Amino acid sequence: MENSSGAVLVLASGSPRRAEILSEAGIELEIVPADVDEDSILAESDDLLESVQGLALAKASSVASDDAGRYVLGADTIVVHDGSVLGKPDSAEQAVEMLQRLNRRQHEVITGIAVINPAGETHTNYVSTSVKFRSLDEEAIAKYVSSGSPFDKAGGYGIQDRSFAPVASYDECYLNVVGLPMCATSELLISSGFEITGAIECVGHGAPSSVLSQGSGSQL
Numbered sequence: 262m263e264n265s266s267g268a269v270l271v272l273a274s275g276s277p278r279r280a281e282i283l284s285e286a287g288i289e290l291e292i293v294p295a296d297v298d299e300d301s302i303l304a305e306s307d308d309l310l311e312s313v314q315g316l317a318l319a320k321a322s323s324v325a326s327d328d329a330g331r332y333v334l335g336a337d338t339i340v341v342h343d344g345s346v347l348g349k350p351d352s353a354e355q356a357v358e359m360l361q362r363l364n365r366r367q368h369e370v371i372t373g374i375a376v377i378n379p380a381g382e383t384h385t386n387y388v389s390t391s392v393k394f395r396s397l398d399e400e401a402i403a404k405y406v407s408s409g410s411p412f413d414k415a416g417g418y419g420i421q422d423r424s425f426a427p428v429a430s431y432d433e434c435y436l437n438v439v440g441l442p443m444c445a446t447s448e449l450l451i452s453s454g455f456e457i458t459g460a461i462e463c464v465g466h467g468a469p470s471s472v473l474s475q476g477s478g479s480q481l
């Protein structure tokens with residue numbers, strides 16, 4: 262939906278999931294993927310909550326610098342296991358390693374979100390979700406990796422990939438794991454001045470979305 266001043270939200274992301282989540286919420290988008298060096302931003306601080314919000318802000322800022330006077334949203338999702346950040350796997354071997362590492366274990370999925378408003382003011386937040394993997398055998402991991410799905414996803418998996426269904430349980434906010442916690446995002450947009458007139462449905466707190474299929478996850 263456009264806000265009352267007719268503004269369209271600029272989404273500084275190439276993630277098809279983020280675009281889908283916002284579109285499902287009825288928000289009209291212009292998609293401008295950001296180009297930032299994620300590894301160097303992550304290396305700047307030991308505080309992962311600060312880093313993930315810094316990454317989201319860096320993505321929003323890189324687009325806002327060419328698109329001043331508009332509302333720009335950036336986001337970044339990381340998987341954290343035992344204090345280490347698992348990014349998107351670079352190879353099939355790395356994808357297998359990540360999935361074996363997460364197998365049967367609990368980890369955190371943290372999404373940082375950032376909004377820059379037309380006045381240039383910045384607003385950031387994050388949501389963290391505890392996720393527990395089910396037991397995956399080698400064959401299932403190999404088949405999933407050969408499907409190619411892990412390569413554009415933090416931790417090498419998609420909670421939404423129903424045929425693989427790696428997640429046994431999670432504590433809150435399904436959409437946070439998929440890449441954009443919609444309740445926190447709508448709150449951030451509203452506090453930055455972007456008007457949302459329709460009701461926002463928060464999947465994981467409420468009814469499942471029809472497109473971003475709810476996997477096998479149940480509440481922890």
Ligand SMILES: Cc1cn([C@H]2C[C@H](O)[C@@H](COP(=O)(O)OP(=O)(O)OP(=O)(O)O)O2)c(=O)[nH]c1=O
Pocket residue numbers: 273274275276277278279294295320336337338339340349370413414415416418419420421438439440
């Ligand atoms: C854990 C998990 C991550 N993901 C995705 C969400 C994000 O798209 C991606 C994490 O990488 P990000 O760097 O957050 O995002 P991106 O590279 O896809 O897009 P951009 O930087 O342009 O915004 O992993 C899932 O789709 N399902 C999952 O279960």
